[in-house]
Amino acid sequence: MREPEAVEILLVEDNPNDVELTLHALRTSHLANDIKVVRDGEEALDFIMCRGPYSDRDINSGPRLILLDLKLPKVDGIEVLRQTKADPRTKMIPIVILTSSTQDKDIVESYALGVNSYMQKPVDFHQFTESVHQLGLYWLVYNQAPHKV
Amino acid sequence: MLAIATMGPLALLSTLSVNSVYSTLSVASERRLSDASALASVYVATQMKALTILEDSYAHRLALVTALRDGNHLNYDGPAILETVKDLRSVQPETRFAGIIDPAGFFWLNEDPPQPQTSYGRPNTTRDWYIGVTRVGKAYVSSAYVSALPGTPLVIAITTPVWADGRFAPAGTRVGILIVGYDLTATQRLFSDFARNQGVQIEVTDQNGNIVAQSGVVPSSLVQDKSAGVTAALAGKSSFDRVSAKGSDSFAAYAPVAGVGWTVVTSLIAADALADANRLRAQVVFITIVLLVILTFAKAILYVVSRDRQTAQAALAGSNVRLEQRVKARTSELEASNRELEAFSYSVSHDLRSPLRSIDGFSRMVLEENEGRLAPDSVRKLGIIQAGALQMGMLIDDLLSFSRLGRVELKKRRVFTDGVVAEVIAELKQENPERNIEFVVHELPACYADPILVRQVFRNLVGNAVKFSRLLPVARIEVGSIPAIPANSHMVTFFIKDNGAGFDMRYIDKLFGVFQRLHRMEDFPGTGVGLALVRRIVERHGGKVWAEGAVDLGATFYLTLEDGNART
Numbered sequence: 001m002r003e004p005e006a007v008e009i010l011l012v013e014d015n016p017n018d019v020e021l022t023l024h025a026l027r028t029s030h031l032a033n034d035i036k037v038v039r040d041g042e043e044a045l046d047f048i049m050c051r052g053p054y055s056d057r058d059i060n061s062g063p064r065l066i067l068l069d070l071k072l073p074k075v076d077g078i079e080v081l082r083q084t085k086a087d088p089r090t091k092m093i094p095i096v097i098l099t100s101s102t103q104d105k106d107i108v109e110s111y112a113l114g115v116n117s118y119m120q121k122p123v124d125f126h127q128f129t130e131s132v133h134q135l136g137l138y139w140l141v142y143n144q145a146p147h148k149v
Numbered sequence: 150m151l152a153i154a155t156m157g158p159l160a161l162l163s164t165l166s167v168n169s170v171y172s173t174l175s176v177a178s179e180r181r182l183s184d185a186s187a188l189a190s191v192y193v194a195t196q197m198k199a200l201t202i203l204e205d206s207y208a209h210r211l212a213l214v215t216a217l218r219d220g221n222h223l224n225y226d227g228p229a230i231l232e233t234v235k236d237l238r239s240v241q242p243e244t245r246f247a248g249i250i251d252p253a254g255f256f257w258l259n260e261d262p263p264q265p266q267t268s269y270g271r272p273n274t275t276r277d278w279y280i281g282v283t284r285v286g287k288a289y290v291s292s293a294y295v296s297a298l299p300g301t302p303l304v305i306a307i308t309t310p311v312w313a314d315g316r317f318a319p320a321g322t323r324v325g326i327l328i329v330g331y332d333l334t335a336t337q338r339l340f341s342d343f344a345r346n347q348g349v350q351i352e353v354t355d356q357n358g359n360i361v362a363q364s365g366v367v368p369s370s371l372v373q374d375k376s377a378g379v380t381a382a383l384a385g386k387s388s389f390d391r392v393s394a395k396g397s398d399s400f401a402a403y404a405p406v407a408g409v410g411w412t413v414v415t416s417l418i419a420a421d422a423l424a425d426a427n428r429l430r431a432q433v434v435f436i437t438i439v440l441l442v443i444l445t446f447a448k449a450i451l452y453v454v455s456r457d458r459q460t461a462q463a464a465l466a467g468s469n470v471r472l473e474q475r476v477k478a479r480t481s482e483l484e485a486s487n488r489e490l491e492a493f494s495y496s497v498s499h500d501l502r503s504p505l506r507s508i509d510g511f512s513r514m515v516l517e518e519n520e521g522r523l524a525p526d527s528v529r530k531l532g533i534i535q536a537g538a539l540q541m542g543m544l545i546d547d548l549l550s551f552s553r554l555g556r557v558e559l560k561k562r563r564v565f566t567d568g569v570v571a572e573v574i575a576e577l578k579q580e581n582p583e584r585n586i587e588f589v590v591h592e593l594p595a596c597y598a599d600p601i602l603v604r605q606v607f608r609n610l611v612g613n614a615v616k617f618s619r620l621l622p623v624a625r626i627e628v629g630s631i632p633a634i635p636a637n638s639h640m641v642t643f644f645i646k647d648n649g650a651g652f653d654m655r656y657i658d659k660l661f662g663v664f665q666r667l668h669r670m671e672d673f674p675g676t677g678v679g680l681a682l683v684r685r686i687v688e689r690h691g692g693k694v695w696a697e698g699a700v701d702l703g704a705t706f707y708l709t710l711e712d713g714n715a716r717t
Contacts, residue, residue, distance in 0.1 A: 015503055017503070017506075017507040017511070018503060018506065018507070019512070021506065021507070021511075024510075024514060071500075090382055094490040100500075100502040100503055100506075102549075103494075105623035121502070122504060122506075122542075123505045123506050123509055123538060123539060123541075123542030124509060124539055125506065125509045125513045125514075125535075126505065126513065126544070128510065
């Protein structure tokens with residue numbers, strides 16, 4: 001039985017259009033029913049670390065995958081990545097950067113901080129849908145996650 | 150050195166001349182002539198030596214060595230070179246032109262008349278002054294020639310190699326040649342006056358036997374002296390001869406001029422030769438004085454040169470400190486503007502894409518959600534909206550990689566060009582399975598370059614050849630190289646030739662510009678950045694890129710890169 005607050009995917013994205021496009025892509029892939037959307041880095045950290053408005057959330061209840069944009073209000077994506085990967089309670093959660101940037105600096109820094117994948121959002125929506133589909137399939141279905149300790 | 154070298158002949162000549170006073174008159178005349186000849190030979194040699202010492206001191210100046218950097222003319226520091234050249238001219242008023250020849254033999258800068266600070270004209274590798282300085286490896290006095298500059302009589306060029314000192318290129322690399330065109334008019338008068346004081350006639354020829362100076366006349370065109378005496382002197386042998394010309398009988402002495410390979414002919418009309426011995430004695434005194442003057446002159450030059458060097462070194466120590474401060478300030482400015490540029494391209498890559506994704510994504514969603522309900526024309530228009538967004542996305546990507554190229558550090562190593570071309574061709578074949586293309590790839594030399602960027606160059610050029618030949622049933626694309634010319638042997642030239650749509654040579658200047666396209670989008674799609682990128686990469690490698698073509702007859706692109714076999 002699934003706990004009511006269990007979340008499969010946390011989508012961290014500030015651009016409402018990109019939120020809608022990503023949700024559309026995930027929906028057409030029939031991949032995830034439980035998607036939580038947060039709109040800035042601070043809210044993302046609150047959610048992941050179960051603090052502030054999310055303090056009564058169970059830290060063991062997910063998410064199973066974080067889709068993270070880099071350019072975010074308040075706290076940027078790199079910082080969210082750093083803190084999540086630095087905390088022993090959350091560092092096992094796969095994080096996929098989903099961003100417009102293809103700057104070498106961002107890619108190198110993300111990998112240095114332990115990101116699991118880095119994907120550029122293609123301008124072509126068809127390609128975008130396909131990429132999100134593959135991504136969800138891989139991390140939620142094919143990939144073998146460690147058992148919770 | 151020079152002082153000691155001159156002291157020897159001075160003592161010898163004085164002794165010889167004084168002795169001759171007590172000899173018989175005919176012997177005296179012969180000896181007087183040979184003495185005058187030896188003296189004239191030393192005099193001419195000293196004059197020329199003084200010129201080469203001066204130019205040599207300029208060729209070793211730290212300012213000039215620094216300005217020529219690694220010998221690549223693209224890296225030359227124009228203003229610094231100009232300053233050295235100007236200084237040299239102010240010291241030596243007989244200078245008609247002065248400049249630098251780059252290692253490939255091109256005139257890089259010619260100060261009079263002022264020329265653009267870039268290689269121009271043809272390579273000068275067949276000129277005497279180029280061959281000479283290359284052979285001797287130090288200051289070289291060329292044969293005389295008539296300058297192309299109006300109002301100039303005979304000139305000689307003095308060429309001196311400028312050697313790298315290890316900071317920008319391995320020590321001993323020739324990074325350029327300092328060339329000074331020297332007007333002979335003043336020297337001609339000097340030699341003529343010298344001979345008159347000696348009571349002899351003089352003729353000075355260059356290494357080709359062409360007369361550069363003559364008693365009483367200022368030669369303004371090249372006349373060759375083909376006499377046996379001059380020919381022998383050119384081969385290094387002194388000789389003495391009795392010549393009968395125009396009814397007058399004269400003695401002539403032929404002597405080689407040390408160092409420059411010139412000759413001096415002194416002659417005496419027989420009747421004058423039998424002059425009174427006392428006159429000879431007076432002349433011996435004069436000879437001695439002249440020699441002393443020359444000696445003092447040479448010493449003064451040596452002194453000026455060494456003092457100049459000391460002052461320069463002291464000034465240099467001070468200016469180095471200031472330079473370092475300026476470099477630091479400039480570096481931090483550059484770093485700041487680089488950071489700004491990065492921030493700009495960051496926001497371009499990030500912020501410009503999002504709206505495009507929305508345009509494409511939402512118009513596609515409208516299409517999906519209303520499948521079968523939209524009028525065909527509305528579907529077409531939505532398609533145009535999507536295509537526009539995708540095209541703009543490509544433009545942004547290309548523009549970003551173009552701007553990134555200006556900042557990325559080159560990681561040069563030896564690259565096997567044929568391997569790169571084979572990979573690129575395999576890739577293009579896979580991407581265009583429906584095309585019938587005959588690829589002809591010749592043997593290609595290795596190059597010394599950044600492998601990733603070289604791959605991009607060939608990818609763009611061969612990719613263009615594929616694209617612009619797509620309307621042909623059978624396309625033919627040829628990749629090869631052109632043998633290097635000896636003067637430029639460290640560069641290799643490649644070409645990529647196709648039989649496709651070609652281009653109109655009238656628009657050649659637009660070919661390599663950013664966002665410049667010579668064909669309609671519906672015929673040959675593209676962003677107009679590919680060739681600009683090629684040019685930027687090749688030029689950052691110190692090479693050149695150019696093209697030839699004609700409408701519907703195909704195009705050939707050429708590029709030069711450093712030879713991979715020149716370095717090991």
